[in-house]
Each structure stands twice: as structure tokens, then as C-alpha cells.
Amino acid sequence: MAELQSRLEAVIKETYPPAAVDLLLEGATFEAAGVDSLGVVELLLLLQREFGTAMDGDELTVHSTLTDTVDLLRSEAAGG
Structure with a gap:
């Protein structure tokens, strides 16, 4: 999953x-x-486009961190 982290950092x-x-x-x-x-x-x-996910708009907030974002992307990759 290091690739996921690298791709996320590139988008950021x-x-x-x-x-x-x-x-x-x-x-x-x-x-x-x-x-x-x-x-x-x-x-x-951007993440929906980059990773081909269908995340809800309330899954990331201003109170989220990159770690939260990685966890969300992993969850979406595993089937939500």
C-alpha cells in the first residue's frame, strides 16, 4: 500500500x-x-478521479488527516 500513500502525496x-x-x-x-x-x-x-472511488462527500472533513484519508482509500479499495 506504499503506492497508495505515494499517489495520495502526489495529489496533495x-x-x-x-x-x-x-x-x-x-x-x-x-x-x-x-x-x-x-x-x-x-x-x-480529485481522489475519486485518481483512485476511481465513489466516496461520499461527508467522509473527509477539515478535521481529517492524511492518515484518515489513506484509511478511507484503503477501505474503499477493499469494497467500502
Whole structure:
């Protein structure tokens, strides 16, 4: 599953400014990294496209972390 983490990090790096990326990679929530709810929705749409998932809009929030996001993607890959 290291590939999943790498792909997620690539999407994060393309989506958010470097300062936010650094905070997210250190374990901060999206909110603590300066990402608002619209930014989380944008990420959710990008992840749906990148990973071919059909995640619900309420599965990621500003209170989520990258670890939460990886767990969600793994769950979706395993059949939800």
C-alpha cells in the first residue's frame, strides 16, 4: 500500500501550497494546514478521479488527516 500513500502525496502536492503540504505530511488536520471545507471537497473529487472511488462527500472533513484519508482509500479499495 506504499503506492497508495505515494499517489495520495502526489495529489496533495499538486493541490495545496508547500506550507500546507508540509503540515499535512507531519500529521496536521486539513483545517490546521489552512485547508477549508471547499478545499477538502476539491480533494475528494480529485481522489475519486485518481483512485476511481465513489466516496461520499461527508467522509473527509477539515478535521481529517492524511492518515484518515489513506484509511478511507484503503477501505474503499477493499469494497467500502
